[in-house]
Amino acid sequence: MNHIRRLQAVALASIALAFWQGGASAQQVTLDLWSELSAPPESTVLNKVVDMFNAANPDIVVKHTSFENTAYETALRTAFAGGTPPDIAEVNAGSNAFQYAQSGQLTDLTEFVKPIEEKLRPGLETMYQYDGKSYGVLWGLKLGNILYYNPEMLNAQGVDPASLATWEGFMAASKMFLDAGVTPIAFGDRDQWTGNHYFNHILHGILSKEEYDRIGLQTLDPSVTSAIKWSDPKPVRAWELFKAVADAGYFTAGYLSDDNDTAAGLFFSGKAPFYSTGSWGVGMAKNAGAENVALTLFPPVADSPEPTAVVTNSLLFTIPSPSKDVEAAKRFLEFLTSEQVQKLYVEENFDLSPYAYDTSAWTMDPSLRQLAGLLENAQNASPFLDMIEDVKCMQENVNEANVAVLTGDLSPQEAGDIHQECVEGLRASRNW
Amino acid sequence: MRRSGRSKFYIWLLLPAFFFYTVFWMLPAVVAFLSSFTQWNGVSLASIRWVGLANYAELFNDRWFWNALRNNLVFVAVVVSSIVILGMTYALILNSKPRGHSVFSTIFFIPIVLSSVVIGLLFTQMLSPTVGLVGPALSAIGMPEAANHQWLGSRDTALPMIMVVYIWRELGFAILLLIAGLQTIPKDYLEAARIDGATPWDITRYVTLPLMRPILTVVIVLATTNAFLLFDLVIVMTNGGPFHASEVLSVFMYSEAFLKGNPGYGTAIAMLLFVIILCVSGLQLALSGRGQKAN
Structure with a gap:
């Protein structure tokens, strides 16, 4: 009998414990x-x-x-x-x-x-x-807008890192390297996003924040309009400057077929003095064991309205x-x-x-x-522009178009025109 | 009664396969077909809009669709004919068991066991003008101007390079099938032809090839279907570029559905690709059947 009572007590205690726990988890x-x-x-x-x-x-x-x-x-x-x-x-x-x-x-x-x-x-x-x-x-x-450089190579070539403060200085330094037989900029646009980032940073240097944010957001946010069109001289100038780098021969030989890792490898192994990627490049350099790596802001054009702005x-x-x-x-x-x-x-x-x-x-x-x-x-x-522009216009008119500008399939003006066409079509289709 | 009991047993055996086939193949295929008539942002079911044939109409006016289709047709024509001709040639040679044939067989079959992604990455590195082996090799044989050529970054050479790699990868499987086919030909036929004074070419032309027709049909249909579905090598080697130069239908479909956020349009492309493969395979089977009857 005692045994049965003991069992009943254990059973009751178990039920009470279960309820108590259930009550506690109900509050949690x-x-x-x-x-x-x-x-x-x-x-x-x-x-x-x-x-x-x-x-x-x-x-x-x-x-x-x-x-x-x-x-x-x-x-x-x-x-x-x-x-x-x-x-x-x-x-x-x-x-x-x-x-x-x-x-x-x-x-x-x-x-x-x-x-x-x-x-x-x-x-x-x-x-x-x-x-x-x-x-x-x-x-x-x-x-995003960071330029990495190899200080030892710059020193050997007599290039002052301070000259990289502007796009024009960056191009002059690139020319000095090319004249000395060194292709200056490690770049691989096979996956398109690297060219997107180059164009992004050049454009960001040309436009004010207000203009830059609006030209992107107009495809995402119905309340935003842009005074600047993609076919206007400022965005077209960004395409022209991007194309000029390739035309001058500053990009490494496989710039259309290499991927970003290959380009980074060229820079980290000291085969090219310049390479641009975001702040994550610091971690990449450490993983690669690269020692001769310094960084600065991606050079904005000399007449940039906001030269220290960041992407x-x-x-x-x-x-x-x-x-x-x-x-x-x-x-x-x-x-x-x-x-x-x-x-x-x-x-x-x-x-x-x-x-x-x-x-x-x-x-x-x-x-x-x-x-x-x-x-x-x-x-x-x-x-980044790809964070504030509709994916369709972005993919066709920046990711794909940046390759087309480099191959000559699109002129800078044509790249601007088709981008504007996409934006206007998209806004019209959404009744904005 | 006994017969009906056995039928029921077979039905029970078939049910699991039928269930998985229906749930994981038929149902998604039907949903994909229906979604090709919609516009959807892929996020909320509430945003699905029935647009009828609009996706298909847009497709026929899309120059990148025609570009991808042309690339696909050229790709299929070149790789299928190369695989069949080279495959048959090597199969005939290896089937005659020359010295070292097992070594050559192994070399041909190695790509079959390698992943397409690994093969793609390997060739991408080899063909790179900055880090590859092809450039220095061309320089060494007196072609320095070709050393800096962007094999995968040039409109003229990107697709042909993918074709070369694809043929290299697929050839071993075709040879395997064709050797198996050659070994099923009764030796009596070949001996009878030889006794009748047929040359090796005559034997190949009038005995071997007609008897190989069924296995050749299998090789051609498989090679055509696989070539139309080409995706992985393109994505790894060129990403469809430069500027659509090596874009084929499956890559175009992926780009529209996933990169440009338009799954309805993407499934419309997938449906057309399905119809094209069905028609081409059906045509090949019909022609092969007619040829067999004529024989």
């Missing part, structure tokens, strides 16, 4: 977080941040699922289309995010983001604002509309922008922060410190 919300940060150091940093958040917020459990980069976009689109997106989703800032926002898939975070914007570097809001509303918070920042790229953390607990998700987003998290991101990820925290006490590599200096001294910041 689990949020699914999806990202494409699947490789170290990015994945390690985000996982650390998630652990820190979960430890500090016992009522919320964030579960991070990372996907391989190319599979991520398909997985996310399928989840959105099927109505089962995660509670928090990382998306590429700009056109990708706008597409989701345009389809009503993202929560409007305008009011929530306002206090965060106070610490954001000016100009970056273009990456998450669509039709006057804000849809997420930025995480990490990369600079940037960032990831955006958003809250999909069917998120099960928007307020809990907002707490995680706010945590991402905190000084503690941004410091961890910068120090361990070898990247920059989109937020204007005082970084003087942060542990940063000299190259990263230099990049941070370029960002701090920048007159303003804009996203």
Whole structure:
């Protein structure tokens, strides 16, 4: 009998414990977080941040699922289309995010983001604002318009690195190398995006921020119009300058057939003195074991209206509309922008922060410190064009067209004309 | 009764395969067909818009579609004829078992086991004027002007280079099939022809080739279908460039559906590609059947 009572007591205790746990889990919300940060150091940093958040917020459990980069976009689109997106989703800032926002898939975070914007570097809001509303918070920042050079080769050729402050100085230095029998600029446009970035940076130097942002955003945001047309002299001048580099023979021999890795390899092995890529080139140089690498801002034309402005790229953390607990998700987003998290991101990820925290006490590599200096001294910041222009016009008229300009299939004016045609057609088809 | 029980058993055996075939092939194919009549941003089901035949009408007015189709037809014509002629020639030689034939067979079959991506990357590096071996080799044999040529970056040579690599990759499989076919020809026929005074050429022309017709049909249909579906080598070696010069239909479809965010238009291209392959394969089978009857 005693034995039976003991069993009954154990059973009752078990039921009570189950209810107590059930009650506790009813107060605790689990949020699914999806990202494409699947490789170290990015994945390690985000996982650390998630652990820190979960430890500090016992009522919320964030579960991070990372996907391989190319599979991520398909997985996310399928989840959105099927109505089962995660509670928090990382998306590429700009056109990708706008597409989701345009389809009503993202929560409007305008009011929530306002206090965060106070610490954001000016100009970056273009990456998450669509039709006057804000849809997420930025995480990490990369600079796009960077020119890398080999100081030893410049020294041997008698080229002063200070002359690279303008496009004209850069071209003069390139000529000196070519005259000495060295092809100066390592470049591989097989995958088209490298030519896109060259054109992007030349154009960015020619236009003001207002003009640059508007000429791109006019295809994404119905509320934006552009006074400058793609067929106008300023954009056409950017194409002309880009073509002139190839015509002068400054690009390495395989510039149409080599990929970016091959071009980077030529530069890192000391076969070419110049190479342009974003701030991620610093990490590439370290991985390649290249020592003779220095950097400066991609040279703007001498008459540039904003010569120290930077081109940037960032990831955006958003809250999909069917998120099960928007307020809990907002707490995680706010945590991402905190000084503690941004410091961890910068120090361990070898990247920059989109937020204007005082970084003087942060542990940063000299190259990263230099990049941070370029960002701090920048007159303003804009996203890459491919982040703020509709993908169709971008793909045909910058990615494909940049190759066509180099091969002579399109003249600079024709490249401008077809781009403008695409923009006008697209706006008309959407009744904007 | 017993017979009907056996039929039911067979149906049960077929059901799993039928289920997977329907769910993972037929259903997506039907959805793809339907989506070729829509415009969609690929994000929200609410944004799907029925546009009827608009995608197909746009396709026939798209100069890049005609460019990709022309490239595809040229590619198919060159690689299929090369694979069949070279494959048959090597198969005949190897089937006569000359000295070292096993070494040559191995060399021909190696590309079959290599991934297309690996092959593509290998040749891309070799053909690069900056880091490749082809340039210095051409210089060494007295062609310095060709050393800096961008084999994969030039409108004139990009597609031909992909053809060369493709033929190199596919030849081994064709040889394998053709040798298997040659070994099924009864030796009596060949001996009878020899006794009747036929030359080796006569034997090949009037005995071997007619008897090889069924296996040649298989080789031609397989080579044609695979050549029309060419994708991986182009993406790895040229990305369809420079400026569409090596773009074929599957790459054009990928670009429209995934890079330009237009899945409806992309599936319309896929449907046309399907119809083209169906027609060409059907034509080949019909011609081969007629030839066999005539024999």
